[in-house]
Every structure is written in C-alpha cells, then in structure tokens.
Amino acid sequence: MAQRTGSTRIAAPRRVRLLVTTRKGLWTMTSDATRRSWKLAGPQFLGHIVHHAMLDPRDGKTLLAAARTGHLGPTVFRSTDGGRSWKEAVKPPAFAADSGRVVDHTFWLAPGHASQPGVWWAGTSPQGLFRSADGGATWEGVAGFNAHPQRKAWCGGDQDGTPDGPKLHSVLIDPRDALHMYIGMSSGGVFESQDGGADWRPLNQGVRADFQPNPDIEFGHDPHCVRFAGGNPDRLYQQNHCGLFRLDRPATRWQDIGVGMPKSVGYVGFPMVTHPHDEDTAWIFPMDGTDVWPRISPGGKPAAYRTRDGGKSWKRQADGMPKAQAWWTVKRQAMTADAFPTVGVYFGTTSGELWGSRDEGRIWKCLAAHLPHIYSVTVA
C-alpha cells in the first residue's frame, strides 16, 4: 500500500546536503530546510575522477568516496567526520591476484544492512562485487560472485559492455533481511542472492534485450539503474537500456512500464529515482536512444518524467528547464531525491549543471553551474 505523504506524517529534515561527484573532484551543496538558498563548497579530491560518494545512514557521519585519477589506480577514501577529513582505504577493492582481472574503477558504493554496522558493499568496473566489514578501510572480493562459475557467461568479457567499461551497480540490500540482495550489471542483468552473496541467480524475465539475437535471454541484459520502491522492498523499478520495468515480488517477471511514455521521447535513460514515501511514484530522465544513441535530451528539450501510478502513466516535468537547445546527459547515479515530506528531486548533467526541485519535480531551478562533468548526486 502506498505511503502517501498525505496519509503518513513525515518529519522534515533540518537541512539537506548533496554530495556531487565529478570527473574532477567532489563538491557539496547544502541548504536549510527551506531548500531555497544553496551553498556550494569544494572541491575535495581536485583532479580525481570521483564516481560515487555516499553517506552511511546508520551513523550519519561516515562517508565513502570512490576515486581514481587519469594516471593512478582506483581507491576508496573514507571520512568519519562528515567529510571534513579523509583517509584512504588501507586495502581498496581489488580482484584476487591470480584471477588475472583488474579493477579499473570502483563505481558503486552501498552501505550495508542496518543490523550490520560497518558493512559496506562496492560494485566495480569491470563487474566485481566487494565487501568491507570495517567501514570501508579494507575490502574483500565476494567470491560467491567474483569466482562464480557462471560469472563470465553472465557478464561477457571485461572488455565488453558500456563505453566507460562494464559495471556492477545498483547493489540493493533488503531492509528486512541482510542476506537478501540484488545487483544490476551493465552488461549482465539483474541478479538476486538469498544468502548474503554466496550464490546468485538471474532475475531478468520480461526484460527486453533488443541488442541480443534472442531478446528473451535469461541473462546478458543491460539494466542502467535499479531501485527499491519507497517503503516497499518487494517492488523494484528498473531503467534499462531497452525500456522501463517494474517487478513486484514474489513474481519473477518484470512488467513493461515504458508503454505510457510518449513515442517522441521514448523510454531510454540512465537514472531511476523512487519516491521515499510512496511506492507508486518514481522519476526518470529520458535520453535519445534512437539512431546512433546520442544519449542526450530528446530534441534538445530536457525533462524529467514522473509516474504516480507505478508506471502506468508518466507526466512530463520541465518547468524551469530550458525549452530548447539544451543537450543534456544525466548519468545513472546523478539523480536522486531527499526525504522531505514534499520530496526534493535533484540531478546533475555531464555539462556540469546541478538542478533541483523542492516540490517533487513541478518546478526546477539551476542550483549550480560550471562544475565539471557530474557523475553522481547523492543526499547526505
């Protein structure tokens, strides 16, 4: 059942802070509870490619950032004082020396289950799953995935996949059960584990894979972003290379929820953002997936689209955004929502603009410009 803000009293946070990671470092944006006046701070890690940064919601002060530079190998930085100071992980994510595989970059960071303080998960490019039990100081490969006999069949080779390297992303931990997990892989598909990562099985029925000779294959799909529905971990939303899908467990077949999108816009994009208090509401940011896949706002007219009925219909939300000649790309980690009763939605573009709405997408405002290529935006 939906937990709409009208029927459930939700306390407003006192402030909101966004971690904005870019190709050249990490910035933060903060506002008080009005969300009208924002202050930009940074950069930290100037010159580092920071793919993701996340706050640990369990203690409210530990932050992890996944970084590398053009020259140097991938690592993870940790802060235990809310981002004032940082230390490098003693042992960053790295494959077993005898595997022959090499982590190019850590792509996705996910705090572990509430019952497991200090546990973090990381997804890498090429596809690898790593776990830390000490707040991100040391990382071990999850053999149940990295050494799974089917891994190569699921994912293809390390040189296959997306232009910036194939990725393991969307590490989702069931809030009711620390052993129940999902991951998404580009390429590979969505996979589920019931035993804390010791074993995995594909979960892609109903998802198209138009780029495969057999579009109904069991694995080899290209999910771009997968999220739990707000307040309902039995519902998953997926922005895929080939459309939009929703899965209501215990079913194992995804439902196509892209049919309600205008044909002139299509159903391709990278991010998927879910409403924290309403299982039926989600946002996407469509991109042009026609012809040679420009992956920019269709027609140069950027817009978010929101559903309030679980994907049956989608409404264009572009008030405040440029009406033409705005050729934006928004990456899969670069759109997020806060937890206010009236949710704020935020996204960053690869052209370095940060946009936000304090009213669930009705009106948008540019919060910052002239930043480097934005990789991720998360609420901290």
Place this chain on the structure above:
Amino acid sequence: MPAFDVAIPTPLRSYTGGADRVRVTVTAQPPRLADVLAALDAAHPGIRFRMVDEAGRMRPHVQIFVDARIERDPQAVLAPDAQIMIVGALSGG
C-alpha cells in the same frame, strides 16, 4: 644493502608528505624494480597500488624510468646505483 633514489611525480606526493624524491633500501639480491616498489609501499602505504594493479602489471598511465629508460617489467634487475624516476604519463583530459 642497496639503496635507491626515487623521483616522485606530483600525483603521488600525497603519499610521500610532499617529497619529490625519496630514498628506499631493499634487502633482496639482486634488487629488482618490484623490490623498490615494495619498499616504497612499506614506507608510504598505498602508493604501490596506485601504480601497479592487482595482477602485478604497471598501470597504463604510469611510467617508470630506470637510468632514463622506460622499464615496465617489475622483475627487472637494477644496477647498484640505478636512478629511478616515476612519471605520470599523458592520459587525456
């Protein structure tokens, strides 16, 4: 025990406290480039993994010159007075 001077490029000086040149001592005989990198990591933890991947290969955009010649084999044997220079190679924008 042989000791080697190692020139540190700017991207790695966060590990050496800002030093552009450090001296490391190795015990292995004969001394190899890998031994110098291990000694460097012992003195400045974390620096090696930024240069050498988990498969033991030099990362693509890190170059090491030994006596002014590019050396990409960590098992290369070093002359007793070899000069070692680490360089961040061109790696795009």
